[in-house]
Amino acid sequence: MTTESTLTGTCGSGCGCGVSACGPLAAIRKPAAMQGAITRPDLAIREVRIAVSYQCNLRCMHCYVPEEHREQYAKYYPDALSTDELVSVVTTMAGNFGTKRISITGGEALMTPVWPRTERVMQAALESGLKVRLITGGAAQTPISTVLAAARRSDDLTFQVSLDGTDDAMVSKFRGRPYAYQRAVETIGTIAASGSPVFVRYTITEENYDQTVGCYDMVSELGAAAFVVKPVFSLGEAARNANTVHIDESTVRDLQLRLVEHSRGRRTKLKLPQPCYVGADELPHDANVEIMYCGCGRNVAYLAPNGDVYPCTYIVGMQDMSEHRLGNLRDPGFDLAAAWQAEDTYSTFRNAPKECHCTANELAKGDEQLVCRP
Numbered sequence: 001m002t003t004e005s006t007l008t009g010t011c012g013s014g015c016g017c018g019v020s021a022c023g024p025l026a027a028i029r030k031p032a033a034m035q036g037a038i039t040r041p042d043l044a045i046r047e048v049r050i051a052v053s054y055q056c057n058l059r060c061m062h063c064y065v066p067e068e069h070r071e072q073y074a075k076y077y078p079d080a081l082s083t084d085e086l087v088s089v090v091t092t093m094a095g096n097f098g099t100k101r102i103s104i105t106g107g108e109a110l111m112t113p114v115w116p117r118t119e120r121v122m123q124a125a126l127e128s129g130l131k132v133r134l135i136t137g138g139a140a141q142t143p144i145s146t147v148l149a150a151a152r153r154s155d156d157l158t159f160q161v162s163l164d165g166t167d168d169a170m171v172s173k174f175r176g177r178p179y180a181y182q183r184a185v186e187t188i189g190t191i192a193a194s195g196s197p198v199f200v201r202y203t204i205t206e207e208n209y210d211q212t213v214g215c216y217d218m219v220s221e222l223g224a225a226a227f228v229v230k231p232v233f234s235l236g237e238a239a240r241n242a243n244t245v246h247i248d249e250s251t252v253r254d255l256q257l258r259l260v261e262h263s264r265g266r267r268t269k270l271k272l273p274q275p276c277y278v279g280a281d282e283l284p285h286d287a288n289v290e291i292m293y294c295g296c297g298r299n300v301a302y303l304a305p306n307g308d309v310y311p312c313t314y315i316v317g318m319q320d321m322s323e324h325r326l327g328n329l330r331d332p333g334f335d336l337a338a339a340w341q342a343e344d345t346y347s348t349f350r351n352a353p354k355e356c357h358c359t360a361n362e363l364a365k366g367d368e369q370l371v372c373r374p
């Protein structure tokens with residue numbers, strides 16, 4: 001259910017969402033689910049990861065988003081939240097849910113048909129005082145100069161660009177398109193040269209793990225602020241392609257230790273999200289490393305393009321993802337604040353060990369056994 005102000009009109013934003021009343025002239029739709037507020041500071045939703053669309057110009061075999069979703073989103077997807085609804089969500093989160101940051105993800109937020117949505121969500125967030133991280137494969141059509149201009153070169157905007165190897169053959173194969181490597185490298189260099197912080201995100205599989213240390217060198221030279229390295233989780237396309245897309249824990253730990261050693265005296269920070277198999281007590285005193293811990297289901301939420309709320313991004317690749325769906329922002333009976341603050345909500349995520357553990361990864365391991373392989 002939505003509430004509306006009085007303005008009406010036809011979409012003039014060119015966002016490609018297909019909604020007849022989306023854009024500057026449109027009615028402002030505020031999801032009824034967002035009427036409440038977080039009253040418990042320990043459960044403030046400090047970060048919301050928003051998938052503005054699942055459309056994508058790349059075709060990664062390791063993507064946690066299943067291919068059928070990306071395909072459906074290639075055209076107008078009837079269930080997608082409108083741009084106005086997304087803007088309303090962002091401004092309400094900033095006001096009533098304790099939100100300090102949004103990450104804009106996808107799919108690919110910088111594809112031509114998606115960019116108008118991304119632009120408005122980004123601007124609304126920045127105007128609401130939120131920090132914004134724009135997550136991209138770095139190979140889409142919207143130039144970085146356009147993004148920076150739309151953000152008025154705000155210091156609150158940072159970028160995360162994916163790069164999973166050191167050469168064209170590896171990266172373009174990994175990302176399923178021949179232009180992926182060249183464009184990603186250019187994008188990283190352009191952002192770094194502009195003075196905006198750029199994090200580079202590397203997904204480790206058995207295929208590319210031996211290029212990880214070299215990629216750390218490469219992105220350091222390109223001027224990246226951080227190198228974020230995470231093993232592949234067996235979800236979505238990765239689960240379907242599990243015969244070729246996988247990595248075992250001991251290889252990941254070995255690689256994490258080598259990367260830690262490589263970070264010593266280096267300007268580009270190494271970031272190791274969970275599951276990190278290196279303990280904080282194993283870090284040399286001069287290592288430039290941050291072990292990252294997630295606030296999944298407690299202080300971090302994920303919003304799918306259709307308005308479904310989850311505790312973590314990766315859950316949408318699970319076969320039984322609906323078990324972890326808190327609700328949909330358009331459901332008439334859904335109250336996000338009340339549901340989020342309920343005592344037993346997301347206890348699997350909230351009570352999980354913080355060290356060497358990632359609940360999505362653990363769930364993925366169980367899920368993999370359910371996947372039918374050819």
Ligand SMILES: C[S@@+](CC[C@H](N)C(=O)[O-])C[C@H]1O[C@@H](n2cnc3c(N)ncnc32)[C@H](O)[C@@H]1O
Nearest residue numbers: 062063064106107136137162201203232233238
């Ligand atoms: C889903 S993508 C969306 C943004 C953009 N399309 C990109 O690739 O950066 C976000 C990040 O998740 C990573 N990723 C996708 N599937 C994954 C999986 N199964 N396990 C671990 N990371 C994954 C991607 O490589 C990328 O760095």
Ligand code: SF4
Nearest residue numbers: 056058060063107137
């Ligand atoms: S990982 Fe990112 S770039 Fe690759 S298919 Fe998924 S959404 Fe697209």
Ligand code: SF4
Nearest residue numbers: 294296312358359360
């Ligand atoms: S489940 Fe894993 S990836 Fe997801 S937010 Fe938690 S620790 Fe991070």
